[in-house]
Amino acid sequence: MHEMSLALEVRSICEQELAQLPETRITALGVEVGAFSGVEVDNLQFCLEVVMAERFNGVACEVIREPGTAACLGCGHEFEVERAPFECPECGVFARGISGGQGLKVSYLEVE
Amino acid sequence: MSAERVAVEKKVLSANDQLAAANRERLADLGIFSINLISSPGSGKTTLLEKTVDLLKPQLRLGVVAGDVQTTNDADRLVRHGIPVEAIETGGGCHLDARQVSRSLEALELPGMDLLFIENVGNLVCPSSFDLGESMKVVLMSVTEGEDKPLKYPAAFRRAHALVLTKVDLVPHLQFSMEMAVDNARTINPELQVFTTSSFSGEGLADWSGWLVDNVSRCKRSAEGARS
Secondary structure (H helix, E strand, O other), X not given: OOXXXXXXXXXXXXXXXXXXXXXXXXXXXXXXXXXXXXXXXXXXXXHHHHHHHHHOOOOEEEEEEEOEEEEOOOOOOEEEEOOOOOEOOOOOOEOOOEEEOOOXXXXXXXXX | OOOEEEEEEEEOOHHHHHHHHHHHHHHHHOOOEEEEEEOOOOOOHHHHHHHHHHHHOOOOOEEEXXXXXXXXXXXXXXXXXXXXXXXXXXXXXXXXXXXXXXXXXXXXXXXXXXXXXXXXXXXXXXXXXXXXXXXXXXXXXXXXXXXXXXXXXXXXXXXXXXXXXXOHHHHHHOOOOHHHHHHHHHXXXXXXXXXXXXXXXXXXXXXXXXXXXXXXXXXXXXXXXXXX
16 A cells, blocks of 8 residues: 555654653564555565664564454354455354454564 | 563554544534545546535535545536535545545535535545545445456455445446446445446436435434534
8 A cells, every 4th residue: 555654654653652762772663564454564564674774773673464353243253364255164154344453553662 | 782672552543543533523523424435546436426416415515525646627626516625636645644634624614514525536445544534435436347346455345334336327338247246345345335326327326315315414413412
């Protein structure tokens, strides 16, 4: 989608966090990307490395994939899914209710 | 010096989500029903809006926020129908975001408005990720695009409340199965409300407009309920 603008948002969140942590240097960063967030992982990895390197030196950027889960509309069973359509393994009903994997967040920073 | 890990757990789009929540609250307080129209370029968003505006203008006060990468062509077309329109030229951006819509809300005369259309940038991918603060998302798909669009671009269909199939007057000239298209869309989103329309022949526009009017009434009632 628009990984460069997302990477810039990530950097701005890092800068806000670092403002609370004086006298430290950022060494690593983890971003969690849901399977249904619409974000292309390799592309985001590249963009993060580019935008972080503009402001900081030697930050290891980790993109962590969060699996997708769906909740069945028929029987309520929750199961892991890779891609649409989602057929419930318990009852065969197509489940829409994505219950996990839509998120996109800055998970952690490492500082020294 | 040893490195220390600091948990952040902050949503990357939290800045957008906060602005979207503010937009949503503002519109809800005024009892304005708003829809975010999402589709590929050329599926007929502006034409559908022109026809819908003509049908609803006698009974509702309408407004439009129209986004395009470049030009204000869509906004110019809609202004000719005698309603307030705010154009957003994203200048390269592939989607509208909550900040742009917030600025447009500032520019529009909101009190007294019943229904606000937000015409997103023509793109079936990115717009579905950005909450604008709308009441509902509506996805459009023209019959010339092929039945498998919902499977190829599931997020837009999953997050929408309604699907408007457009240009259905062309079906006799195409190898397009309406049934398969609707099946594909419902596979992604079983609760999707489907309207089959042609802005050219007028087919289905009464049902679509009726659905909008029902939602406007519901939205007004809930705003009045919140006030009393």
